[in-house]
Amino acid sequence: MHIVVCIKQVPDSAQIRVHPVTNTIMRQGVPTIINPYDLFALEEALRLRDQLGGEVTVLTMGPPMAEDSLRKALTFGADRAVLLTDRFFAGSDTLATSFALAQAIRRIGETWGEPRIVFTGKQTIDGDTAQVGPGIARRLGLSQLTYVAAIDEVDPAAGTMTLRRRAEGGVQELTTRLPVLITMLEGTNEMRRGKVADALRAARAEIVTWSAAKAGITDVAMCGLRGSPTVVKRVFAPAARAERAVLVETQDRSPGEIAEALIAGIGTRLPALHDDLLRAAAGY
Amino acid sequence: MEQERFDAIVVGAGPSGNAAAYTMAREGLNVLQLERGEYPGSKNVQGAILYADALERIIPDFRDDAPLERHVVEQRVWMMDDASHTGMHYRSDGFNEERPNRYTIIRAQFDRWFSRKVREAGATVLCETTVTELLRDGRGKVIGVLTDRHGGPLLADVVVLAEGVNGLVGQRAGLRPELRPHDVALAVKEMHFLPQEVIESRFNLAGDEGVVIEAMGTITRGMTGTAFLYTNRESISVGIGCMVGDFAERKVSPYALLDAFKSHPSIRPLLADSEVREYAAHLIPEGGYKAIPQLTGDGWLAVGDAGHFVNAVHREGSNLAMTSGRVAGETVAWLKRRREPCTAAGLAEYRRRLEASFVMKDMRKYRGIPALLHRNRHLLDLYPRLASQAAQTWLRVDGVDKRTKENQILGSLRRARGLRGLMGDAFRLARAWR
């Protein structure tokens, strides 16, 4: 079974800072990582491959340095990596991104066999829109299952997959037909440590690099800035609201006493929240 | 799958490992380098001054694309007492040469660059891979390594240990004794960020010029150690280090020492309004020549900090690391060309070549210094105080005649240390320096 996993290289948000004067995001020098959500998708794909046989292809669209993320994915055990890079892609919003990725997945299918499962992360930590996965599914006509918490069974012969999906108020158990696009929820598995052989292969592998033309994208007007109706007007850090710290002495006090001191503190400063809390607590 | 056998495995991707891997890869050897950090340099700490000469002998045109911060045009050496410093400054426009001799660098960036060169030279580099054990054959010859990844072993004709000061692989294999607290210093360091213009006006610099300050004195509270402050393009590296044994004895925390150094009246204004963004701690092998462990054996050799190559008097380490790495790489390539195996006898050539280089000559020259400082800890405490007192007396215009002032200064020296003590210190220092 052929599985495609879309991964995005993102700045390590833990290390991003906002410029104190201009209030803009300072990206230079910030190390990049694989979007953390995508690692859950990749691990799930690797697990299915190990179980069912086949291959995992990782795909990213990004600048040439996004190669680092792909190499890392190979170290974890992916079989093949494709970098979609071209100046035509610069400035893509989610519409243009999913257009380009969908085209590349078509080309991947023509080259190495139709994927029966396409994975994306639930969302990224820099764009945060959670739109790219569904955008790809729609364009490729795949069944689409978002917020997937676990894949319980895949039956390649019958062409079905059974899975659990987080939904408001509970968990759905669903069966779907392949091919399918899954957006994977965080915390569903733990990324493996690649074997020595995988690490060696990753260090030496040629990354397949496709321009728009090589990926079979003829309509570059659908790509990048031109293909992006969304315009980012401004990125800024919200102003901090008034903060007030109150120290509650904990030494020699029971948890109950500490809780009472906290509630009393809230009561004097935020009466509305205090009433809400008491009302909510009344049920217990 | 047929088990691949490498010509050489290099453990570690600091300056010594990179120099060794690069040299061997350029000679056409099949080299595998293993680094435990997420990327080369991610775990590495240095002041950091880069000495161009050592790198130039490996990558002659490194200036074209290496991430260099500033070239050093001014060196300050400060003897500090609690509220003052007596200093020597040497600034020369001669350092504004076409190929400057010393640069400040940021190791995380520099090591990444060096590693890219290693890969371009043809070596295979695996990061996030920790070597856990050396593998030996029935006769005890090292034939490869095991890592913390599943699978392996990884086999090679020779293993270059470039694992740094606290090299657990060599220790665990019994190739090297555990470090002794009086042979190793612990240094802590912070990066203070400031706008480029502020740094340039504060230190009187133009363009890529830089200043470095080395300091000693009461800032180490009677322990053996030194402090430093180096200018980068948009940041200042500031740090202090003392022997681990001294820290343990005095129960002083390194961070308290660094805090005190930063708030010293001579240092505080240099760091004013800066933003601290990183701090780090690292060991430095400062036991000198006598602490150098066995450097070669059957199928292995040690380079850089793993070989204890640091010249503490001159604050040189990375250049000895690069040079020992290069010499190790050249030795292995030379053996390969002669179709000789990497046995203990063959690899002994590495030590011979090192002995002929500045590395061993300098290590040998200062072999008496660590013990001298350890036994005479007043040297770094008393003399900076006396120098400061003398300068105070000498410079203050207060109606006292100069002859009397001279006598006061000489008297204070004699009272503090006695004539015999003074002469003894001078003699011991001269002998250790010789």
Ligand SMILES: Cc1cc2nc3c(=O)[nH]c(=O)nc-3n(C[C@@H](O)[C@H](O)[C@H](O)COP(=O)(O)OP(=O)(O)OC[C@H]3O[C@@H](n4cnc5c(N)ncnc54)[C@H](O)[C@@H]3O)c2cc1C
């Ligand atoms: C506030 C904001 C600022 C922006 N600023 C810029 C900007 O300055 N310049 C600019 O060019 N664009 C900018 N963008 C748009 C663009 O970079 C989006 O981030 C991009 O279209 C992907 O959307 P997302 O990150 O929200 O992905 P999501 O839809 O959240 O991602 C879901 C999943 O889709 C997959 N995926 C997403 N992107 C890729 C990719 N490139 N390759 C492979 N797989 C992928 C991953 O599996 C991911 O987990 C901005 C977007 C926002 C919201």
Ligand SMILES: Cc1cc2nc3c(=O)[nH]c(=O)nc-3n(C[C@H](O)[C@H](O)[C@H](O)COP(=O)(O)OP(=O)(O)OC[C@H]3O[C@@H](n4cnc5c(N)ncnc54)[C@H](O)[C@@H]3O)c2cc1C
């Ligand atoms: C605060 C400070 C300031 C300094 N200032 C200067 C200066 O200004 N100029 C100067 O020339 N020198 C300076 N030095 C000394 C210099 O940093 C060292 O001499 C130099 O880094 C030694 O290089 P190395 O390659 O031998 O070791 P390291 O740079 O320590 O590299 C060792 C590498 O091996 C890796 N490693 C360790 N164990 C394993 C394992 N089991 N498996 C895989 N990888 C492993 C480590 O992650 C590391 O990347 C300073 C040192 C310190 C601490």
